[in-house]
Amino acid sequence: MTKKPRLVASIASAALALAALGTTVAIAPAYAASCSGAISVMAPITGPVAFIGTEQLNFAQLAVADYNAKTGATYTIHQDDTQLDASQASTVAPSIVANKSIIGVVGPAGSQEVLAIGGLFSANSLALVSPSATRTSLTAGTYTSFFRPIPNDGLQGPGDATYMAKTLKAKEVFIIEEKTAYGSGLSKEVAATLKKLKVKVTKIPVNEKNADYASVVARVSKSTNFVFVTFQDAAKSEQVAQELKKERKKAVVFGSDGSDQPTFKTAGSYISAFAPDVTSLSVAASVIAAYKAKYGKYTTFGPPSYVAAQVILEAAGRACAAGKGTDRTAVLDEIRKTDIAKTILGSRLKFTANGDVLGGRFYIFRIAADGSHQLVG
Amino acid sequence: MDNGVQSVDYFGQQMVNGITLGGVYALIALGYTLVYGVLQILNFAHGDVYMIGAFIGFFVMVGLGGPSHAVVPVAVMIFIMFAVSMLGSGLLGIVIEKFAYRPLRNSPRIAPLISALGVSLLLQNGALLLFSGSIRSYDTSSFVPITAGIHLGGVTIDGMRILVLVLALILMFGLSRWVNGTQVGRAMRAIAFDRDAAIMMGINVDRVIMWTFFVGSALAGAAGVMVGLVFLRVYSYMGFLAGLKGFTAAVVGGIGSIPGAMLGGVLLGIAESMTSAYLSPNFSDAITFLLLIAVMLIKPRGLLGRRAIVKV
Amino acid sequence: MDTPQTSAEDSAGRAEVVLGIGTDEWVARHNERLIVDSGPLARLKDTASKIPNLVRWLLVLLIAVAVPLGTSNPYIMRVGVNLGLFILLSYGLNIVVGYAGLLDLGYAAFYGFGAYAYALVSSDQLGHHWKTYISVPIIVVATALLGFLVSLPSRRLMGDYLAIVTLFFGQVFVQVVLSSDSITFPWATDSIDITGGSNGIPALDPFVLFGHKFLNAKDYYWLLLAIIVILTLTITRINRTRIGRAWRTIREDSLAAQAMGISINRLKFMAFIVGAALAGLAGTILSAVQGAVFVNGFDLPLLTLVYAAIILGGSGSLPGAVMGAIVMSLLPEFLRVPSYSEILFFVVLILVIGAMRRSIKSFAITLLGIFVTGIIVRGIFLSLSVKSLPRDEWATGVIGRFLSHWLFVPNNRLLWGNASFVLLIALIAYLTQASPTIKRILLPVAAFLGIFLWEVRLIQQPSTTRQLIIGTMLIVLMVTKPQGFLGKARVEVL
Structure with missing residues (x-):
């Protein structure tokens, strides 16, 4: 002072x-x-x-x-x-x-x-x-x-990864890493935790300005359980989810908090969010x-x-x-x-001494057929 | 890689993806090529016209009740979307030409480049002001069922992509008929060949150039709607990279050449799709651009470009 | 004044034209025809043009020295540094484009290369901490080398095609930097992070020169000022040597230049190399002053701004490059403050009306027309019982408060603002086609719509408005002065 x-x-x-x-x-x-x-x-x-x-x-x-x-x-x-x-x-x-x-x-x-x-x-x-x-x-x-x-990402990344591996019993996860400060940091955390939990991980980096996700989705193998996306725009997550359906792949999209927007609505997908559904x-x-x-x-x-x-x-x-x-x-x-x-x-x-939320946690939702979010974890 | 990356199906799927993407690039490239062929200026605002076209299509769709509660049959709705968007973009093209390019027709070559930049800033931020920054989504899944399409072995061609490809082909065919068959088209080629001589032949240059911009911009508008239908997302900044890609396609094909623009667009789409399929999606732009530099060095006038006659 | 080009640079020359041998009369008398204005403004312009070039340079230098002595505001100094960097870039690009006439659209990549090179040898990223007097010269030479490599294709390519190849080069640079944060080499197991990708490289060492550690923006400002002064003197000299004349000959007509026995390839290489070296130098300073480096700054938006600067100033003119850099780097900062941009808006509006209505009488009538339009619109709004916005909520600026007694601002600003925006654009488009009578009637309406739009919508969105103003300004300046402020109309050969 x-x-x-x-x-x-x-x-x-x-x-x-x-x-x-x-x-x-x-x-x-x-x-x-x-x-x-x-x-x-x-x-x-x-x-x-x-x-x-x-x-x-x-x-x-x-x-x-x-x-x-x-x-x-x-x-x-x-x-x-x-x-x-x-x-x-x-x-x-x-x-x-x-x-x-x-x-x-x-x-x-x-x-x-x-x-x-x-x-x-x-x-x-x-x-x-x-x-x-x-x-x-x-x-x-x-x-x-x-x-x-x-x-922060240190809560979301490992949290999402653990949920996929333990609760949803994922064997194989495909991560789409958007090359932004947000996407790179988060996918690194998710990949590290998944590898620790003996889940097979494929991480593909994608440019932020990319418009067409068909050729990325084509790389997702038939045996993949989840496609983890780190977009900041949920319409991209929706695009990936639809593309997966078109190519008849069983993988389900798991979106980070960036995907927590109404435009992402393919039923059966998961999203994590830093807050219970605000609406x-x-x-x-x-x-x-x-x-x-x-x-x-x-x-x-x-x-x-x-x-x-x-x-x-x-x-x-x-x-x-x-x-x-x-x-x-x-x-x-x-x-x-x-x-x-x-x-x-x-x-x-x-706040904690360093400025983080004290006791902050992430919530995981499953998107229902009517587009509503059901809290699952 | 056990997920069939080496399989024929995978290759075929990526080929299909590349060709659809290429169709969109080709439509944007046509606008560049038309304008360049006639005026020898690089219309960098073209990508933003495409963005406005995509927004017009979106709002027409919403105005007709949105994809899920459409007041007209889907086919009619798509037709109206294309028609209004093309008309609106075409008119916008005329206005841009009138304000930003016509006064500069006899200035140094670089001046229109800067005014194009100004137009681009205006359109982007005007759209930001009017439509806000939020990303709109075309939401076509309730339009045409996602699963509709052709399945050939392991290759899937979904309904929307087929529709877009067919429309792109129709537009390109129509354009080449227009350029080769109509009086305006002939006048356009005459101006491209020698503007001064064309004036002396009694061709109304202003009117023909106006038409050129109208048609080129209308094609960009159509491309905007197509991108909305296939790739869903519409936002105020989307024109920048798309414009760059369309321009690239035009150059590779040989700028000023209409079949060249189509070829360039499709090649660019395939190159992008293949690099992201077999190498890295992250490097796909960089690799595509390196390939293009190689093409330019081997064939400096592009694949189908005419040899330039240097007038002394 | 041994060549027409140099005489074109000091924009005086209204005096008696003495025709030298080989000088075309039409070209020589060109300056006289340029002056079409009369009245007090033109006379002022005329007087200003009589000031010798040297005096003008000294005046600019005086201001440049006075500012840091007068203030220590870190923001002003930082904007000053940005201006200095902008001038460096404009100088470099001016040599490539303005002198040699090579359209290089990958120029921003050299800037980025210099910045990233400095970051890599002055941070913990790769664990190198080189001394400034070693790293900077090496980087400048390396950037020059890169410039040479990129210029190799220019031997075969001309005009727009060179532009396209260099554009691709610039894009490749951005992509590679963005993606080089996880490179796996065949011999290594783990991927390594070279450029930090979209996170950039933070915590860079500052410059240390002659035992002095650069602590704040002011230190870099002085360094830049010294560099710019030296460069200005050097480039002016080079411009008068054989090389300078040869560059301009290439720009004007490379075929004729070749026929005259000028080795055009060698000169193109040289222009590229010098331009790249300057950009590399600017890059190192940017890195050091910022203390961090990020890829976003080296993409097309920056390139277009630098191009706009040299073209606004008048391509090929050194004072023009300085002037363009001042406009393009200070204006966006100036417009960050909403009340400044409001004043600018109204000044420009008055000037535009003044330019369109030359006589005092018609000018006054137009102003009256705007006033009446406002009253009528107010009446319409009231009769439709549209809800209005309380005065305190919108009249924030000085002008806003003044207008608040007259202007009706509806409660739904989004709707009415957007409506007036679309209407205004349509009206302006229509006005250019309309007959003079209709123009006279509708000009006040258009002006009113502009004011209405400004107070209802734009004032709320200063950031977007700022971009809109820059865009409009680029178009208007290009259309009214396609040669730039200090450039002269030139006969295009091709």
Whole structure:
């Protein structure tokens, strides 16, 4: 703790005390109204994977609007487009750090971006709460201001692999590794666990821009039980599932959380997800309804972004209430103490010392004939 | 490899996959070739017209009740999708020509390249603004049953791919009839041969070029709908790589040559399918491009390209 | 001023044209015909064009030196470094394309090669930590060598075909880097990770030169500035030597050049090699300043931006390359801030109307027309009882607040915004065909639609809007000035 924040904090608390003297009755939580700031959203808002970023942006905007409406605060969103490109992230990062109104960042979306800028943000005590960077190594302790409200690949990969091998008794698994930071990391974890469990593994790397999966599916052998896919777009998983049917292969698609979207609906397929089905949760109902009314369809990348923004907003609110203002260090400290009883993802949210979800787990679903998701593990 | 990678069936299956993919590339390549043949400009915005075509097809489908609750028979619906998409893309092509290329007809060769880049950015981000970033899916499984198709031994050709291939062949045949048989087609070839002479012969160059863009873009629109039908996914950035592939196909076949574009498209499709079948799907683009460099070095004008006459 | 080309570079030359031997009068008097404008703007342009080139260079240099002395804002310095890298790339590409006239679409790969080479010898990736003064020269030479290899096909290929082969080369580079994170060699059992694939290579060593460790972007900024100054002097000199003249001769007419006894192959190789070396150098600096390297930055989008820079500036012109680089690398950063892009939008709108309605009277009438259209639209919305959006929710910028008393912003911004977008495009397409009377009537409507679209939809989507503006700007600049800012219309031979 440096001296300066403490000075700022004491001035702020003095100001707050004066304000408290001035007001006779506190109707709403008045502390929040006196606090303001901007939350930066670092996401691929344009470019090839804009579908991820626009949704993360929209959900974050919704979270800010909800919080402002509830408390009367005036937080705003600052859009920082990175196109999921770490080079662009590292160009825009200094501008975010230099912008004193920014109290926290929802993002960056990609693990490779965290690698590029995590050090800078940690050195400046500016919180990064990423809704989608799931690489295991990010929470090894290097980045002291990095948090994520979703469980990491180290939980999903081995979890999915164990489920396939033990519960579903898979003998042979075909992994389609999409060459993205997400796909490569996850398929590595899955392959390692499967090999340990004596399952025969074939791993085929595929370019992200690939459009036709027929020639990849043709490589799947007749005896394969599962095709594990690491796409970020569920329509690709659906394509693979349909292609398998056309070629009369018995293999079933097992999708990672990237496939947890309505476009993937071939009956009998499996998906793993970091949350119980958001659509069926009562905590999430109002948020989802508001989202659908305002922005339309959503997939799996959005809801964690709402939680990420919520984490920052509530931390800022607490820092404010404690008289520390929305100073970055104070907000960061409060984020560490986050304890949300039930997020819209349906579980309690507390962070571990390194910024992972405490007790985070993955849920495995089977897709039924009517397209609904049945929780199986 | 015990999964029959060495079997004849596997080879046949990959061949079929390659030819379908090639059909789509060929349709995109035709647009490039037409425009290049007439104007000698590389229309890099072509891939984005294809993207808009795919979106038009998608929204027509949704407008007619979507694949599962269609208000018209499936065959009619597919016909309307193609018709509207081709018309819309064709008109878009005319507008692009008018704004971005016509004023540059006598500028340095590289200027249209940059304005094409601008058009490409506009179309991509315009689509992002209008349709949002989310990926749309054509959802054809409730359209034509997945299992419908031909099974020859171990080779499966599904119904949708057959449909697309037949349509691609019809369009290509129609195009070559149009270029060789109609007055506009002849005028087009005259302009390609010598623009100044064509003007002196009383050919309305502006009108013919407009037609060229209309037809080329309409073909791209058709390719967009086809890609939606077979590969399902439609999104604002899809035109970039597809445009690059179509362009590649046009070049390999010999840019400016219509049969060349078809040949190039099919060859490219097969090359891609085969590299991802026997080598690595990940390297398939890299290997395909290396093969193409080799082709270019052996036959610098492409497989069916004419020998260039250098005018001094 | 020994050749027409150099005189074309200092855009003065309105003075008396003295015809030298072998100079065509039509060509020599070309500059006079270029000036068609009159009025205060043209006079200003005219005065500006009389400033000698040297003074302009010094002025730019002065600003470049003043900025880092005045600020330590890391973002500004980082943008400055990006600008410097952009200028380096533009210089390199300008030699290949602008001087030698070779259309190289694989140029970004040289940049990437330099960056990755530096990353591999300055990180734990392969466990090498070379000294900067050893690694950088070796990498520059290696990139030059790569440039030579790629230029080998250019002996046989011309124009667009060279472009296509180099385009493929660039794509192969990206694919290979992306896939080289799990290469299994025949003699090894485990696969090894060379490039990190889509994860890139993090934690690179910074430059250490003359015992000084480069700690922040400002250090790299000074280095780049020094390099650019040296290069500017060198390239200007080379351009006036036999090699420079020979390059331009190839560009203008390679057949004639050959007939004149110029060894065109050797010169093509040289252009490629110099261009590649500059890109390689830029790559090493990018790697070092970024502290990490990722493949996304070396694909076609970057290439197109560099091309746009040299063409906007005027292909073949060194000041043009600097100017183009400034526009293409600073504008996207400028547009990141929504309130700036809002101001830019309205300034451009006023300028466009001003350009189309020259007289003060018709200009005022058009503005009035926009105002009336707004009132009418407001009335229509109210009579249809469309729900409006509270003023505080949309009027965020200065201009927005000013307009909020007049403009009706409906509650459903998505629907009405998209509708106005489509309508605006259709209207503009129609206006180009329409007769002057209809144009006069519909111009205010189009302008109103633009304002409406901006406040209803675009202001909410600054990132997409930014891309839309860049796209529009490229088209408009190309259509109005296909030769670039500082280029001159040239008679095309082929």
